[in-house]
Amino acid sequence: MLGNSFAYIEEYDIVFNEETGEYVHPEFEDDWCLICVDKDHPVPEDYEPELVNIAGNVKCDARVVDSVTRLLEDANNDGVRLVVCSPYRDFDRQTMLFRRKVKSLMKQGLDEEEAYNRAAMTVAVPGTSEHQLGLAFDFFSKDHTTLDQDFADTEAGKWLEANCARYGFILRYPADKTGITGIEYEPWHFRYVGERAAGEITADGLCLEEYLERIGYVSGITDR
Numbered sequence: 001m002l003g004n005s006f007a008y009i010e011e012y013d014i015v016f017n018e019e020t021g022e023y024v025h026p027e028f029e030d031d032w033c034l035i036c037v038d039k040d041h042p043v044p045e046d047y048e049p050e051l052v053n054i055a056g057n058v059k060c061d062a063r064v065v066d067s068v069t070r071l072l073e074d075a076n077n078d079g080v081r082l083v084v085c086s087p088y089r090d091f092d093r094q095t096m097l098f099r100r101k102v103k104s105l106m107k108q109g110l111d112e113e114e115a116y117n118r119a120a121m122t123v124a125v126p127g128t129s130e131h132q133l134g135l136a137f138d139f140f141s142k143d144h145t146t147l148d149q150d151f152a153d154t155e156a157g158k159w160l161e162a163n164c165a166r167y168g169f170i171l172r173y174p175a176d177k178t179g180i181t182g183i184e185y186e187p188w189h190f191r192y193v194g195e196r197a198a199g200e201i202t203a204d205g206l207c208l209e210e211y212l213e214r215i216g217y218v219s220g221i222t223d224r
């Protein structure tokens, strides 16, 4: 884990900004919301966003609470009752979710390695979940309360896909980008990247990795 974090910093030429307490590319110091976390690029171990509660015990990065609140209110005004079901998640909770998935796959007859690899397609390996950033949200609706691919065809799923960019969010794991993201299609998972990036990503049909490569933030990411 520690070794991976160093690799992450070297490969992306990311620096730690003492003032803001964030890891950023020197050319994109204001782009805290463009941090890319995936199976090759874990969350830096001491990444600790300032968290606030959206509702009850539901937490997210304090810098996105206004955007997600506006999104929820506007959806509600359009008759779409969204529910945030997984926002910020700490390392221990991600570990628990991952272990549970591996166990259930082993019960179905897979050996440990197969179970690990299969689990990693649907549940992020601990340390590599965007939910550990506080910038990602899973939504469902009052009418569709499971996180599955059918959500895409619901009114709520369609509303989110059509409108999320206006609030700075993207559909993070599109169906046609699984080869790049390494994650299956998740029509319920949305990631805050800021309004400008969200607009460009959505208009051009990119995924976050492709966008970051295009703006020169990372390189080689889409070749794997």
Ligand SMILES: [Zn+2]
Pocket: 086, 131, 136, 137, 138, 188, 189, 190
């Ligand atoms: Zn999610």
